[in-house]
Amino acid sequence: IWMTQSPRSLSVTPGEPASISCRSSQGLLIYLDWYLQKPGQSPRLLIHSTSSRASGVPDRFSGSGSGTDFTLTISRVEPEDVGVYYCMQAKQTPFAFGPGTTVNI
Amino acid sequence: QVQLQESGPGLVKPSQTLSLTCSVSGGSIDINNYYWTWIRQPAGKGLEWIGRIYNGGETDYNPSLNSRASISVDASKKQFSLRLTSVTAADTAVYFCATCRIPGRTDVFDIWGQGTMVTVSS
Numbered sequence: 001i002w003m004t005q006s007p008r009s010l011s012v013t014p015g016e017p018a019s020i021s022c023r024s025s026q027g028l029l030i031y032l033d034w035y036l037q038k039p040g041q042s043p044r045l046l047i048h049s050t051s052s053r054a055s056g057v058p059d060r061f062s063g064s065g066s067g068t069d070f071t072l073t074i075s076r077v078e079p080e081d082v083g084v085y086y087c088m089q090a091k092q093t094p095f096a097f098g099p100g101t102t103v104n105i
Numbered sequence: 106q107v108q109l110q111e112s113g114p115g116l117v118k119p120s121q122t123l124s125l126t127c128s129v130s131g132g133s134i135d136i137n138n139y140y141w142t143w144i145r146q147p148a149g150k151g152l153e154w155i156g157r158i159y160n161g162g163e164t165d166y167n168p169s170l171n172s173r174a175s176i177s178v179d180a181s182k183k184q185f186s187l188r189l190t191s192v193t194a195a196d197t198a199v200y201f202c203a204t205c206r207i208p209g210r211t212d213v214f215d216i217w218g219q220g221t222m223v224t225v226s227s
Contacts (some may be wrong), residue, residue: 002174023166033213033214035214042201042217042218042219043201045214046211048213054207054215055215087153087174088154093167094166094168097152097153098151099151100151101118
């Protein structure tokens with residue numbers, strides 16, 4: 001299963017919304033997850049199972065989608081949200097990550 | 106709170122075998138009852154799922170590695186390991202171990218190690 005993301009780079013204004021699209025080459029049911037990797041850090045799980053926020057993740061992050069098209073939305077971007085966002089399909093092995101979307105302020 | 110820590114040589118020569126270990130700590134955990142995963146990231150690039158071990162010894166691998174990867178677990182030491190044979194410069198990357206502690210899922214990585222950099226060079 002191949003994953004694509006758009007845009008690949010996103011410049012955002014604090015307080016404004018932002019969204020990232022993820023598309024898969026096959027239907028994923030609910031098995032689409034989102035990760036954020038800040039510079040020099042390990043990735044952190046944000047959203048699993050399309051729309052479930054991981055523990056401790058602020059509610060400004062939300063996930064949606066179905067089939068092959070999924071979206072991560074940040075309702076109001078905060079300065080600490082900068083980093084690279086990856087979607088990942090977990091429907092079947094080999095699990096695959098999207099190429100990443102770099103978000104900067 | 107489960108924590109993961111990768112360890113192993115930071116430099117490996119081409120054609121040799123890369124060996125890394127991930128140590129599991131925190132909480133009373135039966136390592137045989139969880140899924141343990143290796144993921145890597147070349148510098149400045151994206152994430153690649155390498156493979157996983159679960160149920161005490163069952164494994165899945167990424168075919169892109171052409172059968173060069175093998176993952177094992179040592180429950181007595183609370184460790185799991187990655188071996189990657191016949192390495193080339195293309196295997197230079199930060200290697201992460203990860204696991205899932207989310208009820209009902211085995212394939213979501215909510216716990217990660219800090220990562221260890223491995224360079225393949227003579």
